[in-house]
Amino acid sequence: MDGGSARGSKTVKARLPKGLRDIGECEAYAQNRMLRALSEVCTSWGFSALETPILEYADALGKFLPDEERPNAGVFSLRDDDEQWLALRYDLTAPLARYVAENYDSLPKPFRRYQHGPVFRNEKPDPGRFRQFMQFDADIVGAPVPLADAELCALAAKCMDTLGLKEKYSLHISNRKLLDGLLESIGLNKNESGFAEKRLRVLRSIDKMERLGARAVTDLLGMGRKDKSGDYTPGAGLDQKAIEKVLALVEGHIDFPSLEAIMGETASGKEGIEQLHEMIDLMKAFGVNEDVIELDPTVVRGLDYYTGPIFEIKMGASDSRLTRFGSVGGGGRYDDLVTRFKGIEIPAAGFSIGISRLYTVLEAMKESSAIEGETLDVVILLLDSTDRTEAVRITRELREANIRAEVYLGSSGMRAQMRYADRRSAKLAIIQGEQERKRNEITIRNLVLGKELSASIKDSSQWKEGGEAQRSVARERLLEEVSKTLASQK
RNA sequence: GCAGCCGUAGCUCAGUUGGUUAGAGCGCUUGAUUGUGGAUCAAGAGGUCCGUGGUUCAAAUCCACGCGGCUGUACCA
Numbered sequence: 001m002d003g004g005s006a007r008g009s010k011t012v013k014a015r016l017p018k019g020l021r022d023i024g025e026c027e028a029y030a031q032n033r034m035l036r037a038l039s040e041v042c043t044s045w046g047f048s049a050l051e052t053p054i055l056e057y058a059d060a061l062g063k064f065l066p067d068e069e070r071p072n073a074g075v076f077s078l079r080d081d082d083e084q085w086l087a088l089r090y091d092l093t094a095p096l097a098r099y100v101a102e103n104y105d106s107l108p109k110p111f112r113r114y115q116h117g118p119v120f121r122n123e124k125p126d127p128g129r130f131r132q133f134m135q136f137d138a139d140i141v142g143a144p145v146p147l148a149d150a151e152l153c154a155l156a157a158k159c160m161d162t163l164g165l166k167e168k169y170s171l172h173i174s175n176r177k178l179l180d181g182l183l184e185s186i187g188l189n190k191n192e193s194g195f196a197e198k199r200l201r202v203l204r205s206i207d208k209m210e211r212l213g214a215r216a217v218t219d220l221l222g223m224g225r226k227d228k229s230g231d232y233t234p235g236a237g238l239d240q241k242a243i244e245k246v247l248a249l250v251e252g253h254i255d256f257p258s259l260e261a262i263m264g265e266t267a268s269g270k271e272g273i274e275q276l277h278e279m280i281d282l283m284k285a286f287g288v289n290e291d292v293i294e295l296d297p298t299v300v301r302g303l304d305y306y307t308g309p310i311f312e313i314k315m316g317a318s319d320s321r322l323t324r325f326g327s328v329g330g331g332g333r334y335d336d337l338v339t340r341f342k343g344i345e346i347p348a349a350g351f352s353i354g355i356s357r358l359y360t361v362l363e364a365m366k367e368s369s370a371i372e373g374e375t376l377d378v379v380i381l382l383l384d385s386t387d388r389t390e391a392v393r394i395t396r397e398l399r400e401a402n403i404r405a406e407v408y409l410g411s412s413g414m415r416a417q418m419r420y421a422d423r424r425s426a427k428l429a430i431i432q433g434e435q436e437r438k439r440n441e442i443t444i445r446n447l448v449l450g451k452e453l454s455a456s457i458k459d460s461s462q463w464k465e466g467g468e469a470q471r472s473v474a475r476e477r478l479l480e481e482v483s484k485t486l487a488s489q490k
Numbered sequence: 491g492c493a494g495c496c497g498u499a500g501c502u503c504a505g506u507u508g509g510u511u512a513g514a515g516c517g518c519u520u521g522a523u524u525g526u527g528g529a530u531c532a533a534g535a536g537g538u539c540c541g542u543g544g545u546u547c548a549a550a551u552c553c554a555c556g557c558g559g560c561u562g563u564a565c566c567a
Contacts, residue, residue, distance in 0.1 A: 018558075062567085074567085091567055123566070124491080204565090231492060231563050302567055383525070414525055422527045433525060445526070454528055470526080 101341030139350030181269020
C-alpha cells in the first residue's frame with residue numbers, strides 16, 4: 001500500500017514525446033560516418049561549412065508563421081521574452097536565405113556552402129516519418145546558370161556514390177518551367193481568377209501519380225476523388241482534353257521528342273527543355289553516369305518554392321520493393337527565396353539528403369556495410385579475487401594499443417559478467433582471478449569461437465573448461481595474444 | 491486536419507453474461523550446478539488494466555469525453 005502507491009505518486013512517467021525517437025548505437029555510428037563522408041566530398045568540391053542555429057525568428061523562416069488558430073501548425077514555435085516568435089528550423093535552406101540576406105555584402109559570390117543538422121516539423125508522425133530528423137544540405141547562392149544546377153545534381157550523385165550506393169539510386173530531373181508550359185498549353189491563364197488554386201491542384205495531382213496511379217490522378221484533375229475512408233478531395237476541374245495532355249506528360253517514361261510535342265510553342269516549356277538539355281550534358285561532364293539520370297516530369301517538390309530545375313534522388317529504380325520509400329533527397333533552383341529579405345532576386349539552388357530516411361532505407365535493403373555499428377573488442381572481467389589496479393592497467397594497455405576495451409563495473413558473479421560481455425557483442429573476455437594471478441597469467445576467452453563451439457556442447461563441465469575457445473597466457477603477452485585472437489576472428 | 495480500428499507487465503497476449511487479492515508465455519534480476527555466454531532448476535522484481543467523469547451494490551469489462559497508437563486520406567518546406 002505504501003511502497004508502490006507512494007512511489008507511484010512521486011515518480012514521473014518516463015516517456016518519449018510523440019514523433020520523436022532515440023537513436024541507438026548502430027544508427028548513430030552510421031549517421032556519423034555518413035555525415036563525415038558527405039562533408040569531405042563537399043569540401044573537396046569547394047563548398048564551405050556553415051552552421052546556423054536551430055532556432056530562428058519565425059518570420060525569417062517564412063511560410064509557416066504562427067497564426068491565431070494554429071500557432072504550431074507545421075513548425076514548433078515559442079515566444080521569446082521580448083514577445084517575438086521563435087521557431088525551430090524545418091529545413092536548412094530557409095536559415096541559409098536569412099544568413100545570405102544578412103551577410104550579403106561580405107560573402108563571395110557565388111557562395112557555396114554545406115551544412116547538416118537536425119530539423120523539426122510539427123506534423124502528424126507517420127511510420128518512418130518523425131518530427132525531428134537529420135538533413136544534409138548543399139547550396140550555391142548567386143549563380144543563375146544551369147552549370148550551377150548541374151554541379152549540384154552531380155554533387156548529389158557523388159554523395160550517393162560515396163555512401164556506397166552506386167547503381168542503387170537514380171536522379172529524377174525535371175524543371176518547374178515544364179509545368180508552367182503545360183499549364184499554359186492546356187489554356188490556364190495566369191491572369192484569370194482562381195489560377196493559383198487551380199495550378200496548385202494540378203501540381204498536387206501530378207505529384208500523386210507515383211503513389212495513387214493514373215486513374216486517381218484523372219479524378220483529381222477532373223471532378224475530384226473519394227478515397228477508401230470516404231474522404232473527398234476536390235479536383236482541379238480540368239476538361240477531358242486537358243486531362244489527357246497532363247497524363248501524356250506524367251504517364252510512363254518520357255523522352256525529349258514527346259516532351260517537345262506536349263510543350264508546343266509555349267515559352268516556358270521551351271526554356272525548360274533547353275535547360276534540361278544543357279544540365280544533362282554538363283552532368284555527364286561532371287562524371288555522372290548517364291544511366292542514373294532519368295527525365296521525370298512527375299517530380300514536383302515544393303509547390304511555391306522552386307523556380308527552375310528540380311530533381312529528386314530515388315532509391316532502387318530497378319528494385320520495385322524500394323519504390324515505396326520514395327525519395328531520399330532532392331533539390332532544385334529557388335531564385336525567390338532571398339527576395340523576401342532583400343527585395344531583389346538572388347539566384348540560388350541547392351539540395352538536401354534526408355540522412356534519417358536514407359538510413360531507414362539502407363536498413364530495409366540490408367546494406368549491412370552502411371548500417372553496422374562498432375562493436376566492443378574486450379571486456380575485462382572483475383572477480384572478487386581480481387586486483388582492481390591490475391585490471392585497470394590491462395584495460396589501459398589495450399586502449400593505448402587502440403583496442404576497444406572496458407573493465408566490468410559492478411560486483412556481479414562471473415556468469416552475469418559473461419552474459420554482459422555476450423550482450424555487448426564483445427569479441428573476447430579477459431579473466432585474471434586467483435589462479436591466474438598466482439602464475440602471473442591471464443585467461444583469454446574467445447567469445448566468437450566459444451559461441452560457435454557452443455552448438456555442439458552438451459554438458460556443463462565442457463562449458464567451463466572452454467576448450468579451444470579459451471587459454472591462459474603469460475601476463476606480459478597480453479597485447480600480442482589479444483591481437484592474435486582478434487585477428488583470427490576476421 | 492478528416493475517417494475507421496485499437497489501448498491489460500519491458501514484449502506478445504488471456505481475462506467468462508460486469509462479481510473476491512488481475513494472470514500466462516517470453517524477457518529481465520539474483521542464486522544453484524568449484525570460476526564461464528547455452529540448457530536445467532529455484533527465487534525475485536515489474537501493473538494508475540491509457541486518463542477523467544458517469545451508470546451500478548459492484549467496472550479491466552458498459553457509456554461519454556480526452557489522450558495515445560495503428561491504417562487510410564489530406565498537407566508536406
